[in-house]
Amino acid sequence: MQTQNPGQSRKRGGKKVTANPTIYTGTIGQSVWRSRDGGDSWERASQGLFMESDIRAIAIDPGDPAVLYAGTEAGVYRTRDGGDSWALVDSPMNDLEIWALAIDPANPDTIFAGTCPSALFRSQDGGGSWQKLDVELAEECEGIPITPRVTIILFDPEDSQTVYAGIEIDGMRISRDGGDTWREGSEGLSSLDIHGLAVVPGSPKTLVAATNNDVCVTTDMQNWTPLEVRNHYPWPYCRGVIHLANGDSRIWVGAGNGPPGDEGGLFHSNDLGRTWERADLGGVANSTIWAVSHNPASPDWIVAYSVAGQLYRSTDRGHSWTKLEREFGEVRAVALAV
Numbered sequence: 012m013q014t015q016n017p018g019q020s021r022k023r024g025g026k027k028v029t030a031n032p033t034i035y036t037g038t039i040g041q042s043v044w045r046s047r048d049g050g051d052s053w054e055r056a057s058q059g060l061f062m063e064s065d066i067r068a069i070a071i072d073p074g075d076p077a078v079l080y081a082g083t084e085a086g087v088y089r090t091r092d093g094g095d096s097w098a099l100v101d102s103p104m105n106d107l108e109i110w111a112l113a114i115d116p117a118n119p120d121t122i123f124a125g126t127c128p129s130a131l132f133r134s135q136d137g138g139g140s141w142q143k144l145d146v147e148l149a150e151e152c153e154g155i156p157i158t159p160r161v162t163i164i165l166f167d168p169e170d171s172q173t174v175y176a177g178i179e180i181d182g183m184r185i186s187r188d189g190g191d192t193w194r195e196g197s198e199g200l201s202s203l204d205i206h207g208l209a210v211v212p213g214s215p216k217t218l219v220a221a222t223n224n225d226v227c228v229t230t231d232m233q234n235w236t237p238l239e240v241r242n243h244y245p246w247p248y249c250r251g252v253i254h255l256a257n258g259d260s261r262i263w264v265g266a267g268n269g270p271p272g273d274e275g276g277l278f279h280s281n282d283l284g285r286t287w288e289r290a291d292l293g294g295v296a297n298s299t300i301w302a303v304s305h306n307p308a309s310p311d312w313i314v315a316y317s318v319a320g321q322l323y324r325s326t327d328r329g330h331s332w333t334k335l336e337r338e339f340g341e342v343r344a345v346a347l348a349v
Contacts, residue, residue, distance in 0.1 A: 031048065031049035031309075031312070031326075032049070032306055032308075032309045032312055032347040032348055032349045033045060033046065033047050033076070033093065033094075033347070033348045033349075034046040034049065034050050034314060034322075034345065034346075034347055035056065035069050035071075035079065035094060035344075035345065035346045035347075035348065036053075036316075036322070036339060036342055036344070036345050037066025037067065037068065037069050037081060037082075037342070037343055037344030037345070037346075038065075038066060038320075038339050038340065038341060038342055038343070039065045039066070039067075039340065039341040039342075039343055040063050040064075040065060040340060040341065041062075041063070041339060041340060042055065042057035042060045042061065042062055042063065042064040042066060043055070043056045043057045043060060043064075043066055043069070043081055043094060043097075044056060044057075044339070045093075045094045049312075049324065049326075050314070050322060050324050050335045050337070051335075051336075052337075053337050056090075056093075056094030056095070057097065058095065058096045058097065059088065059090075059096045059097035059098055060081070060083065060088055060097045061083075064081075064083045064084065065083060065084040065108070065343075066081050066082065066083060066343060066344055067082050067083075067108070067109060067110050067111075067343040067344055068080075068081070068082030068109055068110060068111050068112040068124075068343075068344050069081050069082070069112070069344045069345070069346040070112035070113060070114050070122070070346065071114070071306075071346050071347075071348050072114055072119045073114060073116045073119055074119045075119075076093070076348035076349055077090075077091060077092055077093040077348075078090065078091050079093070079094060079346070079348070080100070080112050080114070080122065080138070081097065081112075081344075082108075082109025082110065082111070082112050082124065082344075083108075083109060084108045084109075085105060085106060085107075085108075086099055086100065086101075086102060086104045086105040086106070086107065086109065087099075087100040087102060087104060087109055087112070087124060087138070088100060089138060093348070100138045102124075102132065102134075102138075102141040103132065103141055103143060104124060104126055104132055104141065107126040107127070107128075107130070108126060108127040108160070109124055109125070109126055110125055110126060110127050110160045110161055110162055111123075111124065111125035111161045111162060111163055111164045111176075112124050112125075112164070113164035113165060113166060113174075115166055115171045115189075116166060116168070116171055117171040118171070119137070120134075120135060120136055120137040121133065121134070121135050121171075121189070122134045122137070122138055123164045123174065123176075123190065124141075124164075125160070125161025125162070125163075125164050125176060125178075126160065126161060127158055127159070127160030127161070128150060128158050128159060128160070129148040129149060129150070129158075129159040129160055129161055129178050129181060130143060130144075130148065130161070131143070131144040131146050131148075131161060131164075131176060131184075131190070131193075132144065133190045144190055144191075144193070145192075145193075146176075146184055146186075146193040147193075148161075148178060148181055148184070149178070149180075149181040152180045152181075155180065157180070159178055159179065159180055159181045160178070160179055161176055161177070161178050161179075162177050162178065162179045162205060162206055162207070163175075163176070163177040163205065163206070163207055163208045164176050164177075165177075165208045165209070165210065167210055167216075168210055168212060168256070169210075169212055169216070171189075172186075172187060172188060172189045173185070173186065173187055174186045174189065174190055175208050175210075175218065176193075177205030177206070177207070177208050177220065178203075178205055179204050179205055179206060180202075180203050180204040180205075181203055181205075182195060182196075182197030182200060182203040182205060183195065183196040183197045183200070183205060183220065184196070185232055196229075196232055196233050197235070198233055198234050198235065199227070199229075199234050199235035199236060199237075200220065200222060200227050200235045200237075201222050201224050201225035201227055201235075201237040202222040202223050202224050202225070203222075204222050204223040204224075205220055205221075205222060206221045206222060206223065206249060206250045206251070206252075207220070207221035207249070207250060207251045207252040207253075207264075207265075207302065208220055208221075208252065209252045209253050209254040209262055210254060211254045211260075211262060211283065215230040215231075216230065217229070217230055217283055218230075218232055219252050219254070219262055219283075219284075220235065220252070221249035221250055221251060221252040221264055221265075222249060223248055223249070223270075224241075224247045224248065224249075225237045225238060225239065225240055225241070225247060225249065226238045226240050226249050226252065226264055226284055228283060228284060238284040240264070240266070240278075240284070240287065243278070243286075243287040244266050244276070244278060244287070244289075245268075245274075245276070246266050246267055246268045246269075246272070246274065246275075246276075246299075247266075248266060248267055248268060248269050248270065248272065248299060249264055249265070249266045250265045250266065250267070250270075250299050250300065250301050250302060250318075251263075251264070251265040251300065251301055251302030251303050251315075252264045252265075252303075253302075253303040253304070253305055253313075255305055255307075255310070255313070255328065255329075256305070256307035256310065257307055257310045259328060260281050260282075261279045261280065261281050261329070262279065262280050262283070262284070263277060263278070263279045263290075263303045263313070263315075263329065264277070264278045264279070264280075264303075265277055265278075265299065265300030265301060265302060265303055265315060266278060266299065266300060267296070267298060267299025267300060267317075267318075268299070269299065270299060270318070271298045271299055271318040271319055271341075272298045272299040272318075273297065273298055273319075274295050274296065274297075274298070274299075275295065275296035275297070275298050275299040275300040275317050276289055276290070276292065276295065276296060276300060277289070277290040277292060277296075277300050277303070277315050277323070277332075278290065279329060290315075290329060290332055291331070291332060292315075292323050292332050292334065293332065293333075293334055294334075296317040296321055296323075297317055297319045297320075297321055298317045298318045298319035298321075299317060299318055300315050300316070300317055301316055301317060301318040301342065301343065302315070302316065302344075302345065303315045304316075304345040304346060304347055305347065306346075306347040306348070306349050308349035309347060309349045310328070311325075311326055311327055311328050312324070312325070312326055312347060313325045313328065313329050314345050314347060315332075316342045316345050317342070318341060318342060318343070319340075319341060319342075320338045320339035320340055320341060320342050321334060321335075321338055322334070322335040322337070322338075322339075322342070322345070323335065
């Protein structure tokens with residue numbers, strides 16, 4: 012497949028789609044950075060944020076790519092101008108670390124946030140007001156000296172009233188009514204240490220979870236089957252997982268030799284984890300591949316990143332990869348705006 016050069020545009024379904032999205036990178040201790048040319052050059056995009064902010068989550072309004080939310084170590088911030096300036100979104104989370112953000116693709120006024128210590132919050136008026144949701148979450152990790160935190164919030168792509176939340180280290184929570192009520196859904200998981208989630212549409216629909224020791228799948232959203240990726244990967248520690256939109260059947264998983272680790276790689280499967288291939292990143296990453304980012308509005312683009320600051324770009328749906336020249340100290344979030 013021919014790789015498209017950054018900066019090209021095309022028409023898809025009669026609508027012009029820009030091929031090189033703006034890339035936002037959230038760092039630990041260096042706030043938010045932005046690239047307008049597909050990752051070739053970078054600039055700080057942190058006016059209104061503390062220059063040394065810890066950014067663990069970035070969410071882009073699906074209806075307006077100039078509106079972004081950033082999760083910091085002290086609440087949620089918002090920009091309405093594509094990162095030129097930011098302002099605190101006043102909320103009960105002002106003193107909490109924000110580890111996860113998600114915006115309802117069907118109704119962008121609905122925003123979810125997950126925190127450390129573990130709690131779930133929801134706004135139904137575009138961030139104007141927030142409600143702490145009534146969901147039972149662990150307050151401590153038995154035998155492990157870390158505080159539980161919500162690492163991932165995911166809307167079901169076929170029904171945004173269904174919301175999934177993964178907690179490190181407290182398993183899965185699922186809501187079928189837009190967050191009003193929640194149930195646990197952790198039976199059979201290889202570990203309660205949930206790092207990433209992805210939904211693969213189909214009949215049946217499959218939910219995929221990345222844990223600290225495997226990748227697990229479920230079709231009933233309750234009983235999980237571990238895929239035993241240690242038989243396919245050089246390391247069992249898995250972090251980010253993503254399923255590309257627009258009909259691509261592959262799931263992508265970032266893995267490495269621990270948190271943060273000093274080796275990492277990216278793997279994909281076309282058959283829900285029965286077989287795997289390793290992506291050619293041009294070498295071993297310098298740490299665990301923490302997550303993989305994608306925007307359906309720019310379907311050919313994927314960005315994967317290691318927690319120790321390396322970014323990898325694909326412009327052909329993962330068939331080939333380029334390591335970006337710029338590296339950061341520690342990366343915890345990447346988002347693509349189109």
